[in-house]
Amino acid sequence: MTDNELPGPDDEARVPRRVIGTPAQGTAVLGTRPATAEVETPGVTLPDPADARRAERTVTLLFFIAFLAGIAFIASYVIFQVGDIDSTGVSNAALGGSLTVALLALSAGVVVWVRRIMPKYNIVQERHEMRSDGDTRDYVGKTFVAGANESGFVKHKMMRRTLLLAAAPLGLAPLVLLKDLGPLPGTSLRHTVWKKGMKLVVEGTGQPILASDFDSPGGILSVVPEGYEHDLNALAKATLILIKFRPEDLKSGTIKNWTYDGIVAYSKICTHVGCPAALYEQTTHHILCPCHQSTFDATDGAKVIFGPAARPLPQLPIGVDGQGYLIAQADFDVPVGPSFWERGDAEADAREARGNQS
Amino acid sequence: MNETPKPIAGTASYLDDRLGAGSFLKRNLRKVFPDHWSFLLGEIALYSFIILLLTGTFLTFWFKPSMQHVIYAGSYQPLVGVGMSEAYASTLHISFEVRGGLLIRQMHHWAALLFVAGMTVHMLRVFFTGAYRKPRELNWIIGVLLLTLALAEGLTGYSLPDDLLSGAGLRITEGVAISIPVVGTYVTFFLFGGEYPGEDVISRFYSLHILLIPGILLALISAHMVLMWVQKHTQMPGPGRTEHNVVGAPFYPAFMAKAGAYFLFTFACIAGLGTFAQINPIWLFGPYTPADISAGSQPDWYMGFLEGALRLMPAWEINFLGHTVPLSVLIPALVPMGIIMTGLAVYPFAEQWITGDRREHHLADRPRNAPVRTAIGMSGVAFYGILWLMGANDWISAFFHIGLYETTIIGRFAIFIGPAIAYWVTYRICLGLQRRDQDILSHGVESGVIKRLPHGEYIEVHVPPAEDIAEHMRGKKEIPIVPGDEDKDGIPPKGVRGPIGKLRAKASKFYGTDHVPLDGDGHGHGHDDEHAAVGAGDKPRELH
Numbered sequence: 001m002t003d004n005e006l007p008g009p010d011d012e013a014r015v016p017r018r019v020i021g022t023p024a025q026g027t028a029v030l031g032t033r034p035a036t037a038e039v040e041t042p043g044v045t046l047p048d049p050a051d052a053r054r055a056e057r058t059v060t061l062l063f064f065i066a067f068l069a070g071i072a073f074i075a076s077y078v079i080f081q082v083g084d085i086d087s088t089g090v091s092n093a094a095l096g097g098s099l100t101v102a103l104l105a106l107s108a109g110v111v112v113w114v115r116r117i118m119p120k121y122n123i124v125q126e127r128h129e130m131r132s133d134g135d136t137r138d139y140v141g142k143t144f145v146a147g148a149n150e151s152g153f154v155k156h157k158m159m160r161r162t163l164l165l166a167a168a169p170l171g172l173a174p175l176v177l178l179k180d181l182g183p184l185p186g187t188s189l190r191h192t193v194w195k196k197g198m199k200l201v202v203e204g205t206g207q208p209i210l211a212s213d214f215d216s217p218g219g220i221l222s223v224v225p226e227g228y229e230h231d232l233n234a235l236a237k238a239t240l241i242l243i244k245f246r247p248e249d250l251k252s253g254t255i256k257n258w259t260y261d262g263i264v265a266y267s268k269i270c271t272h273v274g275c276p277a278a279l280y281e282q283t284t285h286h287i288l289c290p291c292h293q294s295t296f297d298a299t300d301g302a303k304v305i306f307g308p309a310a311r312p313l314p315q316l317p318i319g320v321d322g323q324g325y326l327i328a329q330a331d332f333d334v335p336v337g338p339s340f341w342e343r344g345d346a347e348a349d350a351r352e353a354r355g356n357q358s
Numbered sequence: 359m360n361e362t363p364k365p366i367a368g369t370a371s372y373l374d375d376r377l378g379a380g381s382f383l384k385r386n387l388r389k390v391f392p393d394h395w396s397f398l399l400g401e402i403a404l405y406s407f408i409i410l411l412l413t414g415t416f417l418t419f420w421f422k423p424s425m426q427h428v429i430y431a432g433s434y435q436p437l438v439g440v441g442m443s444e445a446y447a448s449t450l451h452i453s454f455e456v457r458g459g460l461l462i463r464q465m466h467h468w469a470a471l472l473f474v475a476g477m478t479v480h481m482l483r484v485f486f487t488g489a490y491r492k493p494r495e496l497n498w499i500i501g502v503l504l505l506t507l508a509l510a511e512g513l514t515g516y517s518l519p520d521d522l523l524s525g526a527g528l529r530i531t532e533g534v535a536i537s538i539p540v541v542g543t544y545v546t547f548f549l550f551g552g553e554y555p556g557e558d559v560i561s562r563f564y565s566l567h568i569l570l571i572p573g574i575l576l577a578l579i580s581a582h583m584v585l586m587w588v589q590k591h592t593q594m595p596g597p598g599r600t601e602h603n604v605v606g607a608p609f610y611p612a613f614m615a616k617a618g619a620y621f622l623f624t625f626a627c628i629a630g631l632g633t634f635a636q637i638n639p640i641w642l643f644g645p646y647t648p649a650d651i652s653a654g655s656q657p658d659w660y661m662g663f664l665e666g667a668l669r670l671m672p673a674w675e676i677n678f679l680g681h682t683v684p685l686s687v688l689i690p691a692l693v694p695m696g697i698i699m700t701g702l703a704v705y706p707f708a709e710q711w712i713t714g715d716r717r718e719h720h721l722a723d724r725p726r727n728a729p730v731r732t733a734i735g736m737s738g739v740a741f742y743g744i745l746w747l748m749g750a751n752d753w754i755s756a757f758f759h760i761g762l763y764e765t766t767i768i769g770r771f772a773i774f775i776g777p778a779i780a781y782w783v784t785y786r787i788c789l790g791l792q793r794r795d796q797d798i799l800s801h802g803v804e805s806g807v808i809k810r811l812p813h814g815e816y817i818e819v820h821v822p823p824a825e826d827i828a829e830h831m832r833g834k835k836e837i838p839i840v841p842g843d844e845d846k847d848g849i850p851p852k853g854v855r856g857p858i859g860k861l862r863a864k865a866s867k868f869y870g871t872d873h874v875p876l877d878g879d880g881h882g883h884g885h886d887d888e889h890a891a892v893g894a895g896d897k898p899r900e901l902h
Contacts, residue, residue, distance in 0.1 A: 077457055083433045085641075088454050096461045096633025100626050107622030114615045121607040124598060125390045127590060127720055130493040181548040181558075188553055189543065203649055222649060230427065230441055236529075236554050236648035268649065273533025273668070273687055274554070275526060276651045290653040291530060292669045293752065293762060306763050308668060308686040310675035338533040339684035340543050345677040 045120040055116035062109035069102035185342070190335045192225075192238040194316060199226035200242065200265070200326040208325045209242070211260055218282040219244045222268065225328070237336050239268040239276065240316060241287065242326070243298050249285070253301025255354075258317035260326065265316040266302045267336040270294055272309035274338045287313065310339065311347065391613045392593035392606040396483045398620060403476030405624040406469045407579060413466040414568065420456055422448040423518065423564035425557040434641050442520075442645030445560045449519040449640055465632030470515060472628060474508050474660040481505060481702070485735050487722035489592045491715075495706040497585040502703045504578050507571055512658055514567035516638070520560055523638070525646030526655050528559065530668070537687035555648060592722045595833020597826050601720050654752060666748030667694045670769045694745055701738065712865045714840040714853070726795075727834045729788035730869045733781045740780035744772050792874035795831040798823050799876060837870035 047055075076094035081087055132140075153160055199208045203222040206229050214221065221242040228234035245262045254264055266287070270277045275291035280298070286305070287296040294307030302313035314336050317329035333353065334346040362370070374380040391397075424444035430437045432447065433454050452459040481501060484490055490498035517528045532554045536546045551558030590604050599605050607613050631637075643652065657665050667690030674685040709731070710716065725732040747754065751765040802820035809819050822828070842854045842863025849855075854863040 080457075082455060082457050082459075085434065085454070088460055091457055092460045092464075093633060095458050096465075096629055099461075100630040100633055103622050103626035103629055107619045107626060110615055110619035110622065114612055114619065118612050118615070121612055122598075122605060123388075123390060123608060125604050127602050127604060129718060130589060178548065182551045182556075183547060185543040185547050224649060232555050232646075232648055233553050239649040273530045273537075274648075275529055275533075276649055278651050279653060290651055290655060290752070291526065292665075293766065294673075295763075304673055307766075308671045308673050308690075310673040310684065310686050338536055338687065339675060339682045340536045341539050341541075341681055341683070342543060343682040344680035345682070 041123075043122040043124065045122075047117060047119060052117045055112055059109045059113050059117070062105045062112065066102045066105035066109065069098045069105060072098035073102060189337075189340060189343075190346075192331055192336060193228050193231075193234045194225055194238055194328045194331045196328065196330050197321070198328045199321070200224075200240065200318065200328065201226045201229065203229075203239065210324050211263060211320045211326050212324055214242070214244055214263060214326075215261075217244050217246045217249070217262065220280045220282075222276075222278070223265065236274075237267075237269060240265045241268045241277070241280070241313075243280070243285075245285075245299060249299050251297075251300040253297070253303050253312070254299065255301070255315055255317070258315055258329065260319050263318065263326065264298065265318045265328075266296075266298070266313040267316065267332065268313075269337040270309055271304075271311040271313060271336075272307070272338065277313060386587075387610040388608040389587075389590075390604045390606045390608055392591050392599075392604055394594050396487070397591065399476060399483050400480035401476075401617065401620055402624055403473055403480055404579065404583075405621045406473035406476055406628070407575065408621070409469045409625055409628055410466060410473060411572065411576075413462045413469060414572075416462045417452060417459075417466060418568060420448055420452045420459065421445070421518070421564075423561045425520070425555075425560050437641065437644070440645060443560070445518060445520040446640070446645045449521070453641060461629075461632050464635075464637050465628050467516075467637045468631040468635070469628045470512055471637075471659060472624075474505075474512060477501075477505050477508060478660075482735070482739070485702075485705070486725040486732055487592070487594075488719065488728055488731065489722050490706045491719040492706075492710070493589055493718050494585075494592075497582060497589070498706055499703055500578050500582050500585070502699060504575065504582065505702075506699055507575055507578070509660055511567060511571045511575065512660055514563040514571065516658055517563050518560060518567065519638075519640045520646050521640040522643040522646050522650060522652060523640070523655055525555070525648070526651050527657055527661075528555065528646075529648060530665075534687055534691040537684040537691070539681075539683050539688075555646075590720070592720050595721050595724070595830055597829040599721065599829075599833070601718070604720075656750060656753075659746075662749035663694060663698075663742050663745040664691065664749075666745035666751070666769070667691070669751055670745070670748050670766060670773060672770070694741070698738065698742060709869075712840070712862065712869050713838045714866065715838045721833060721835070723835065724830075724833070726788040726791040728837060729785050729792070729873075732788050733785040736784035737777035737781040740776045741773065744769060744776045748773075789873055792834075795834070796874055796876055799828060799831055832876065834876055836872060839870035840866040842867065 073095060076091065076098055080091035080094050082091045131137075148154055200223045201208050203224045206226075208226065209221065209223070223240040223242045224235055225238050228238065242263060242265050245264065247262045250256060250259065250262070250264070258264075268276045268278065270289040270291065272289065272292055272294045275289050277287050277289040277294065277296065279288040279290055280286070281288065285298040287298050287302060288294070289307070289309070292308050294309030295305050296302040296309070296313050297305050301315060304310065304312060314332045314334045316332055318326055319329050321327045333350040335343055361367075370380075422444045426444045427441055428444050428447050430440050430442055430447050430450065432438070432450055434450055437450065449463075452463055454460070484498065484501070513527070513531065517524050517531070532546055532550065535549060536542045538545060546554065549559065549562070550556040551562075591606075593599050593604060593606070596605070607616075656662070668687070671686045671690045674689070676683040676685060723731075725735075748766070748769040751769065752762060754760065755762040755765045802822045805819045805821045807819040808816055810816050823831075840854055840863055841851050842860075844850045850859065850863070853859060
């Protein structure tokens with residue numbers, strides 16, 4: 001380290017022009033020799049004694065305020081109980097207010113102390129280049145080579161190579177250990193819990209939906225699969241938005257066979273990064289994801305009309321059971337949610353498969 | 359007081375006998391710290407970090423990092439009987455049933471915002487004053503690592519309460535992670551312990567948030583401080599200040615007391631914010647479910663630029679051979695972060711290569727005196743700032759009544775044009791400020807005194823500038839230029855041969871050319887007429 005500006009005993013040549021606070025030679029650390037505080041030092045402006053006395057009164061007052069606020073903090077803790085939103089608010093204000101005042105008064109006091117009671121400094125110390133001198137570098141270099149030779153690491157090739165060999169698998173071990181952090185994806189991302197005959201129920205209430213009750217065009221519902229209302233893993237893929245249209249409003253992008261009486265079900269999980277596309281504008285039939293504003297046309301197969309999402313919201317085939325409740329006809333035929341490497345152009349494959357069926 | 363009090367002297371001797379601490383103190387008690395307001399910005403981050411450690415430890419006493427499903431039965435009436443994760447329930451418990459819990463939670467959040475903000479402005483100060491130059495490049499790299507880690511620490515932290523807002527952030531994190539080519543699905547399945555959201559991510563983020571990342575932060579911050587201590591702080595140019603000295607107040611007692619006061623002041627500000635400025639009222643958001651979201655969701659400010667990038671991006675996606683590359687996620691998630699962090703990390707080395715300057719620098723540059731650097735920095739700020747604003751484009755749209763899609767489309771252009779404009783404007787401002795310095799040094803400052811000369815001419819008397827300000831201005835350093843001229847045989851000097859060498863010579867000339875030399879009378883537009891002097895300008899002036 002080179003930050004030693006203070007002259008050593010035999011270092012007269014390097015004595016900087018002015019340095020204060022250099023302990024006199026031969027003193028112990030924090031020694032018992034009288035300190036020479038009042039000596040005038042270049043670059044140091046001593047405060048005016050009268051002003052310092054006035055400042056002391058200010059500092060004292062501030063420290064006393066800090067003391068009182070500290071007491072108030074402890075008192076607030078005892079006095080103000082918590083438990084409901086109002087009492088918590090009062091307790092928060094009392095504790096935080098007294099803490100703020102205490103800290104503020106304390107810091108203000110110290111600032112006045114430094115600025116008006118301590119001397120003002122403008123002292124100079126020398127810098128030195130960070131690099132060590134040539135001799136030191138030489139010595140280190142030579143010692144390194146000597147040590148390396150003594151160790152025999154260079155000469156004994158077999159030893160060196162087997163050491164590196166031994167390190168390789170051990171270095172991999174921590175990575176291997178992380179394997180059980182999770183299962184492999186497999187094909188799980190391609191499926192949801194929806195299957196033929198599963199009832200659509202309203203998110204939150206869990207009520208099944210009578211198709212005949214959901215009959216006002218422009219109506220929208222957030223829908224989950226029956227039996228999975230509280231299974232977050234299932235909901236993260238299977239949540240739907242259900243929209244009722246007049247049949248003539250539906251365009252070619254929507255698969256008509258998969259609707260029931262103008263009711264269409266789309267995945268609610270945005271194809272961009274997976275936020276729920278929860279906003280619906282009735283007049284334009286636009287579904288909007290509030291996270292990054294991907295916008296989908298609900299009348300036209302939820303195709304993207306603006307924003308960063310690259311694919312339409314997948315449509316779920318729905319129908320009704322014997323009692324007129326809405327049910328799923330099958331699972332989605334494409335993966336829902338954000339894109340991933342193994343996904344591929346699932347839409348094209350699905351179109352082809354549908355073409356072969358019909 | 360004339361001698362060290364016995365208890366202190368005794369303890370000191372005891373420690374010195376065992377540690378030899380005396381010689382360290384001898385060297386360092388009066389270590390000089392240069393004074394400048396901008397040198398205090400990094401301290402905000404340092405003190406915020408200390409407050410984060412203290413408040414964070416308090417929160418861990420009650421927080422349960424578990425995604426176990428529980429039915430809430432606490433004292434916050436609107437949520438009683440609602441199913442939620444234990445993490446969310448325990449956060450409600452801290453907020454409503456632990457005295458001071460809400461205060462500490464809010465202080466922790468505010469301190470986190472201030473931590474990243476302090477780091478950011480400190481980094482800008484270091485950049486614009488060139489304080490990253492040799493020998494401080496390594497400390498600069500540590501700083502870039504700290505900033506990156508702080509973002510990760512923030513992300514893992516605000517995901518923990520498991521409320522609807524934090525869940526939205528987590529969902530976006532998942533969407534980004536799964537978009538990574540080849541390994542994306544594996545990364546997400548390993549991170550979440552299977553499919554999103556799973557039951558593991560909160561406890562995993564918890565270990566990262568309270569142990570791994572703060573541990574690394576603490577180690578790097580310590581290294582940052584030690585290097586600053588050893589290399590000594592840079593100083594602004596001024597009277598008596600050179601590349602070979604440090605001028606300022608000594609560590610003990612003045613700087614120590616000031617730093618202590620500053621810590622208390624930062625603490626007081628955070629306590630005040632935690633008291634009076636509500637932040638992250640998780641009880642209003644409700645528990646997380648992947649099926650819901652509230653409109654207008656916003657991340658913490660330091661994630662805003664990534665959010666903005668995601669919003670700006672057009673819907674690009676590539677499908678080939680059964681594979682998908684979602685560019686509309688990958689580019690915004692990786693490119694801006696990559697440009698900013700990589701750009702910051704390599705800047706000192708790029709600048710060294712361009713200028714060929716391998717000297718040590720301890721005198722800080724005034725930003726105007728390195729116009730190209732300052733302009734590059736400001737175009738970076740513009741790039742970041744536009745992305746950041748775009749992260750709130752729904753709010754901008756609602757507040758200023760601009761169409762939502764228009765804000766996005768404007769942003770798509772602004773992200774390219776804005777930095778270019780910022781570059782040009784900054785560059786011109788820098789040269790203008792340099793001209794003003796030159797003008798003040800050569801003609802003095804206007805005194806406000808109008809004088810009538812014997813033959814009737816009126817002039818304004820100019821007086822020399824204050825000595826310390828003049829010294830500050832004269833501290834301008836020449837930026838070296840790699841010699842690029844061919845010798846008489848038409849061979850360029852070593853280091854600038856070949857296409858890359860030619861580029862280097864050009865860049866160097868562009869980077870280092872001083873358009874407003876202080877000693878030159880360089881500005882060619884009749885300066886005499888600028889002053890209030892009435893009449894002919896060739897009369898001797900009062901100055902000089």
